[in-house]
Amino acid sequence: MRVAILSNSHINMIKLAATEAPPAWAPTFFGAPATKMRGLVRLPRGRGLHTIDPNLKHWLSFTSGGKASIDYSDYDAFVVLGMGLRTHRALSLFCEFQPAALRMNRKARLISEAAFRVEVRERMRQSTAFHVMELLADQKRPVLVIPAPIPSQTLADRARYRWLKKGAVAASAVAWINEVTFTECQSLASAFNYRFASQPPEAIGRNGLALPEHSAAAFKLTGAGYAGTDVSHMNAAFGQIILQVIGRELGA
Template sequence: MTTPHRIAVLGNSHVGALKSGWDRIHANYDNVEITFFAARAAKMLGMLPNGDRLTPESENLANFIAFTSGGPTEVVASDHDIFVIHGMGLKLRQALCRGQPGLSAAVCAAIFRDTVLSNNAMIMASRLRQIGASPIMISHNPLPTARNEDVNETEDYNTVANRLEAALGEEDFSLIRVPDVLCKGLTTPQSFSVGSERLAMCEKQVGVRHGDEEHLHMNADWGEIWMRHFLNSLNLPRIRSVPKTGITEKGA
């Protein structure tokens, strides 16, 4: 009998959209088990290697992790087949050579590689590498929704993502790209930030929304599309047929 593929998602507040999206569709994916280990800002850097696991450095962090994961306070390597790191300050726009005219593509790539290697997402990836050998996949922060200063970028999403993918590949990490429907150049369509909710780290924070001007965090629609795109890209064997319900990439 086929057993569910076990995925651990680690990250910061941006994991909230993924978790909301997964809550909508999890019943359709009985071939997958996903556990979310997340905390706001840079709090996840308090998850430290300890043998075959990451353990929280404080009781507060343990409580936050227990809430997002549904119980576990430690990330145990043998409990997961794939690790996904989402957000944690890894911004695709760091791959742009904006404001540095005359620099070659090679110099841009070198600058970006140094930036990537010092990022919180890469610190977490390195810690996961210390505790086990499961594949590590990394997803950058959601692209911000469009503002006036964002409309004049000259590079498209895939060009910039290729640069990020090359930097990650040198460290044997994989990049998870966002699907086309979630991109408008190097921004996200405005509709995907409307009604976004803050990552809940305790019961009283559930359902609390960001303000109307929010342009960095995305909503459950975004999270659902991202999760479907990601899971379908894995080509995992089905345990049973999956009903065609919810938002689709083409229909968003």
């Protein structure tokens, strides 16, 4: 099976994983940092996706091995990975707005659980991933949507997120935040009849965050290492888990 994987900087973890241990199926990687994939537009007559942005063309070519556009006929399925679909957004929102049943900070404003879900859904809808999902809606091949990795447990070392160290109470809040994020992302994917896969449980620690060993020695698209404080990007070991998820979900 030929699979085109579209992502932002998270493309690197699975590209490195595929280089070290190639999957049985054939992946092609298309990625660009941050929100640059918003520059994708449809080719005429529904043939695929391309861009007029020379910077994005560079990244598409760099990550795919020479392809500056995405021809639908070259692939049997597509994967939309990360690109703003991330629990980190919901965790950040929780720092300021907390439901009464999960409130841990008196300075945080109270919000109903329903209103929190609506806000998370809107943040996911504003993501680059949703833009790409809309673009892919004019083709009939399977599309699998996967959110960005849950942040590493080292996120709790940052002042804004020290509440994550509050034991079982914090773990319950994170579990709820993860559920809200994945449910809303799945809802967006389902609207297009796309498949959805949340983060596999074997990559999540007891506190609901990613195991720190999966963020160690992660690399940027440029090949440089991330600073030791990076909590969002994962390494090739985590990338291998995601490759297995893709193969299983697509039957590759």
